[in-house]
Amino acid sequence: MQIASKFTVAVHILTCIEIFGSERRVTSDFLSESTGVNAVIIRNVLGKLRAAGIVETRQGSGGANLARPLNQITLYDVYTAVDCIDDEGLFHFHENPNADCPVGRNIHKVMDGRLRSAQQALENELKSTTLADVISDTRKIIEEE
């Protein structure tokens, strides 16, 4: 049970756009090569990132670029953009608790707040890094190679 790879793929995509965008056109085919993910899936993810105002894409001529500065895109922004998490929340509730049982009819209410807090802790952590951090680390590692 894992958070869909759309999220890490999206970060990969954005990193490529920043790193290679100045030298070449970053197309869905190019991104498919780099990520190992099907080009249609890439276009799908790019579509969500575009809808969230994170990238711009060009139909026809092709290619994608960032729509705002690196330090104004957090991992949380990406995470919500590709919506790998339900409206229901990160934790899945079994759906048919017995309303005739005092525990069954209240367990949801009792757990909800605590689970939401846990999810929020995760999300706050994602808010604390921006793409600028990711790119900076990436450039450092590449230079050291």
Add this chain to the structure above:
Amino acid sequence: MQIASKFTVAVHILTCIEIFGSERRVTSDFLSESTGVNAVIIRNVLGKLRAAGIVETRQGSGGANLARPLNQITLYDVYTAVDCIDDEGLFHFHENPNADCPVGRNIHKVMDGRLRSAQQALENELKSTTLADVISDTRKIIEEE
């Protein structure tokens, strides 16, 4: 994409054991009734909770009870007991990044620490509540009904 309901089911089970354990034998059939989850699945979850030293079960005569005090069982203990999270971590990495691409061969290294931190923030939050808290809230709500 959600964390498997095994987790919330496990909490439901443990709550039932505490609340009803003094009046009756808490069998997998009874728990199946209360949760709405198949009795075999219940026995499966109980098996994991037993392996983690959280409950004891009785073959033959039937029934389950808690193996340690309520305030010594955190939500995190339950979460790890039913292992709804991979060894790989909460976040799923696409598996075939291109080693010939400088981004492809480094993205994992760059992201790993940050994703682990996010996961840990979630888990720390789960460590901060014990079943004693959950039961106390449950009893309060039941009394107010």
Add this chain to the structure above:
DNA sequence: TAAGTTGAAATAACGATTATTACAACTTTA
């Protein structure tokens, strides 16, 4: 106009979760 690209729909492949069926092993009690 030709070539290359995006956007999007439809469908298939795959994997993980949950449900179901079946039964051996065990405990209690009549």
Add this chain to the structure above:
DNA sequence: TAAAGTTGTAATAATCGTTATTTCAACTTA
């Protein structure tokens, strides 16, 4: 000791979400 009820477990099916694939219209540039 036999019957009834239960746990533990394996095997299999149903279901659902993710990812891959195929296909094609719309678009842009040369």
